[in-house]
Amino acid sequence: MDQAEKLRKLVKEQEKTPRNIARVITVTSGKGGVGKSSIAVNLAMALSRLGKRVVILDADFGLANIEVMLGIRPKYNLxxxxxxxxxxxxxxxxxPDNIGFISGGSGIQELTSLTRDQIIxxxxxxxxxxxxxxxxxIDTGAGIADTVLEFVAASSEVLLIATPEPTSITDAxxxxxxxxxxxxxxxxxxxIKMVANRIGSYEEGKELYDxxxxxxxxxxxxxxxxxGSLPHDNxxxxxxxxxxxAIELYPNSSFTKTIEGFADILCENEPEAIGEKKGIAQLFSNLLRSRIKNSKKQ
Known part of the structure; x- marks a missing residue:
């Protein structure tokens, strides 16, 4: 039995056990500088305020966007x-607001060489x-790097962030x-759900999406x-x-109000998402299976 087969067996065993399965939302973008990490952090806090237990995984490995935005240095990482x-x-x-976050560190780059015991x-x-x-x-890196694409491909719910800049649209x-x-x-x-960021008006955001x-x-x-669209907000x-x-410092800003609206919408359509939920363990097993398969081709 090879590694991928053992992995499938493990996942099936996990699926048989009744347990909570978290809803995983992967936030990504075609290029950097479009506000992806800021949206991830503020959305997490808005969802937490609605009574959800929220954890952010900073999957932009080698960088530290989430901890910089929160001004908190984690002691340990993945x-x-x-x-x-x-x-x-x-x-x-x-x-803040009872959210948790996990810094990815550089360990993910070593996933292709994990032993069977480490995978389990x-x-x-x-x-x-x-x-x-x-x-x-999950806050991915920006662009079309392999690590970004692997996370998006393994996810069941994706938020794609884009701005009106031509490069943002073409990169998305x-x-x-x-x-x-x-x-x-x-x-x-x-x-896949698109979010138009730094928009001048609702019409501009809808036009960008269309x-x-x-x-x-x-x-x-x-x-x-x-x-939906997020306004350009200083x-x-x-x-x-x-x-x-921003949701903490500027609770009455147009950005905050819109992010809170997004959180409401995501919670309202949770019944639809439940059918799609695979949880973080399933997502990582999909990602690992892909890496094992690709490493064999090389």
Missing amino acids: ADLMFRGKSLTDIITNG YLIQKLVELDEKADIII YALLKTLNRKTDFSLQDTV KLNLVVNKFLNINMMYL SVSKAVMRQKP
Whole structure:
């Protein structure tokens, strides 16, 4: 029995055991600088205020966007869980409004060389994370790097962030085009919702979505949903400079009110998402299976 087969057996065994399965929302973008991490952090806090247990996984490995935005330096990261004997509780850092966050560190880059025991250990630990959270928000890196595409391909619910800048639109399309070519990406198992960021008006945001969705639907046969648009708001950049979330510093800003509206919408459509929920353990098992398969081809 090879590694991938053992992994499938492990996942089936986990699926037989009744347990909480967290809703996993992966936040991504075709390019950097479009406000992706800021949206991830503020959305996490808005969902927490609605009574959800929320954990952010910073999957922009090698960088530290989430901890910089929160002004909190974590003691441990995902690599410490995998290779240095730390527990899941050890690596979850407490943030504002009762959110938790996990710094990815560089350990993910070593996933292709995990032993069978390490794979079993990781998935068992991530089953624990499913128990600890109602919603897990994954903040990926930007662009079409392999690590970003692997997370998006393994996810069942994706928020794609884009701005009106021409490069943001073309890069968002490039991400979806590259994703669509991946053999392990299943359109039927993935819901992609676009968020138009730094928009001057509702009409501008809807026009941006319509323009991108038309091309994506025509050439890639992907039908994106539209979550909504976030206004261009100076309070966001001020909050980033102060290393505090805008929702905390500027509770009455247009950005905050819109993010809170997004959280309401996501909670309202939770019954639909329940059918799609696979949990973080399933997501990582999909990701690991893909890496094992790709490493054999090389």
